Amino acid sequence: MAASSSRPRISVVVPTRERDRTLPATLSTCVAQSYPELEIVVHDNASSPATAEAVAKFDDRRLKYFRSEERLSMRANFEAALARTTGDYVVFIGDDDALAIDGIARLADLLVETGAEVVKWALPHYIWPDRAVSGAGYLTLKDPKLFWDYSTYDGPATLDLMCAAQVRNYMNGPDIYHGCVARSVIEQIRPKTGEYFAYTIPDVYATVANLFVVRTILHVRHPLSITGHSSSSTGMSFSETKSAEGEVPTETPYGRFVSEVKSDTGAQPYNPHIRSINYHTLVCLHIANELLGAGREINVEGWIDKAVAETVADPQFLAEAHRAEEVWPYDRMLLDRLPPPPDAAASRQRARVETHGTRRSFRKLDVPTSIDGRDDAWTAAETLNRLTSTGYTIGRRGVMSPARHFWHWTQLRRRASPLFG
Numbered sequence: 285m286a287a288s289s290s291r292p293r294i295s296v297v298v299p300t301r302e303r304d305r306t307l308p309a310t311l312s313t314c315v316a317q318s319y320p321e322l323e324i325v326v327h328d329n330a331s332s333p334a335t336a337e338a339v340a341k342f343d344d345r346r347l348k349y350f351r352s353e354e355r356l357s358m359r360a361n362f363e364a365a366l367a368r369t370t371g372d373y374v375v376f377i378g379d380d381d382a383l384a385i386d387g388i389a390r391l392a393d394l395l396v397e398t399g400a401e402v403v404k405w406a407l408p409h410y411i412w413p414d415r416a417v418s419g420a421g422y423l424t425l426k427d428p429k430l431f432w433d434y435s436t437y438d439g440p441a442t443l444d445l446m447c448a449a450q451v452r453n454y455m456n457g458p459d460i461y462h463g464c465v466a467r468s469v470i471e472q473i474r475p476k477t478g479e480y481f482a483y484t485i486p487d488v489y490a491t492v493a494n495l496f497v498v499r500t501i502l503h504v505r506h507p508l509s510i511t512g513h514s515s516s517s518t519g520m521s522f523s524e525t526k527s528a529e530g531e532v533p534t535e536t537p538y539g540r541f542v543s544e545v546k547s548d549t550g551a552q553p554y555n556p557h558i559r560s561i562n563y564h565t566l567v568c569l570h571i572a573n574e575l576l577g578a579g580r581e582i583n584v585e586g587w588i589d590k591a592v593a594e595t596v597a598d599p600q601f602l603a604e605a606h607r608a609e610e611v612w613p614y615d616r617m618l619l620d621r622l623p624p625p626p627d628a629a630a631s632r633q634r635a636r637v638e639t640h641g642t643r644r645s646f647r648k649l650d651v652p653t654s655i656d657g658r659d660d661a662w663t664a665a666e667t668l669n670r671l672t673s674t675g676y677t678i679g680r681r682g683v684m685s686p687a688r689h690f691w692h693w694t695q696l697r698r699r700a701s702p703l704f705g
Contacts, residue, residue, distance in 0.1 A: 290396055297327065299362055301330070325368050330355040357548035357551060381511050381661060398436070401498050402498050403458070403463060407510070408430075408668065410653065420659065423651045434504045434680060447582050462511055465494060483567065483571055496578055510665060559598075652667075
């Protein structure tokens with residue numbers, strides 16, 4: 285499995301389904317990686333021939349294409365994709381996301397230097413043109429997520445905080461989605477649970493499950509990949525209940541996600557009407573705790589309080605939650621604490637998205653990503669590279685002073701200024 289004693293083999297996995305419009309740009313950022321010991325696994329969830337045709341246009345020995353002949357749930361497709369990997373480390377990204385230019389080479393250097401089991405990194409967001417209100421794509425950059433050094437923190441201590449509901453959300457843990465997980469971690473989990481992804485929302489569950497076995501987490505405060513938000517994104521659709529004009533709910537990305545969950549016989553129970561990620565984190569903690577036989581005490585009340593606050597904060601979340609049936613024992617605890625549904629349920633998440641694209645504060649920029657008439661995940665990666673090529677190198681915490689960070693961020697702002705026109 286290992287490429288050599290010093291250069292780890294890294295598998296980048298791109299699960300996909302009917303995304304031939306966005307997938308080529310994502311794969312362009314993958315095949316552009318200079319790191320030779322890279323395996324790119326595309327796992328096609330029973331898409332039309334257009335997806336296979338899009339992949340076939342790339343001539344790269346590192347790229348491997350697999351296809352399921354029957355439609356799978358997202359969870360099952362993630363599991364099937366993972367089974368195809370051979371790397372010492374595994375990274376998952378979406379089919380409208382991007383790898384940062386030479387992000388995998390940087391990751392490999394960190395793995396060799398630190399011997400890390402899991403790695404998480406700062407993640408900028410790319411809004412595709414079909415998602416942006418203005419019709420022009422942009423990259424959201426925040427100075428706390430750029431030009432800082434890496435640090436390590438304790439896995440068991442983080443699990444203690446997670447079980448005690450003393451973290452902001454599940455993202456305090458080490459994800460395999462826009463994160464890197466060693467094969468050894470996966471193999472500690474999978475034999476005990478039967479599958480690595482044991483819950484319907486695979487990235488949330490993997491993050492929680494990883495915490496039950498890892499000793500140390502490496503956190504890189506500089507991006508190695510970019511998360512994309514397009515009109516096809518399931519994650520964005522999850523945060524909204526209102527369909528786009530002309531759509532019926534079952535035809536939204538989230539609606540299709542839910543319909544496929546119903547056919548997943550290997551999945552744990554899932555409540556589609558509760559949109560709170562904190563609620564689903566609690567469910568994942570319960571499942572991982574049981575399947576891994578950890579016997580941890582979980583602060584259920586604390587997580588329910590978080591879920592209530594998250595649900596009440598968005599009128600559409602609140603209206604949708606009142607449609608929920610009881611699936612887990614926690615559901616009644618949550619529903620009993622909710623106020624009545626609102627008369628009008630306009631999504632605050634939607635409103636937040638619609639204000640993006642024009643922000644130019646001192647610590648936050650929405651940078652246009654169009655290059656020579658092209659605007660996609662590839663141009664987002666190229667834009668990030670142009671703006672961050674200031675001589676910065678990832679190092680151990682303590683090397684980068686606040687003054688040095690300020691200098692790099694100022695250089696980025698100067699480079700970005702001409703892009704605003």
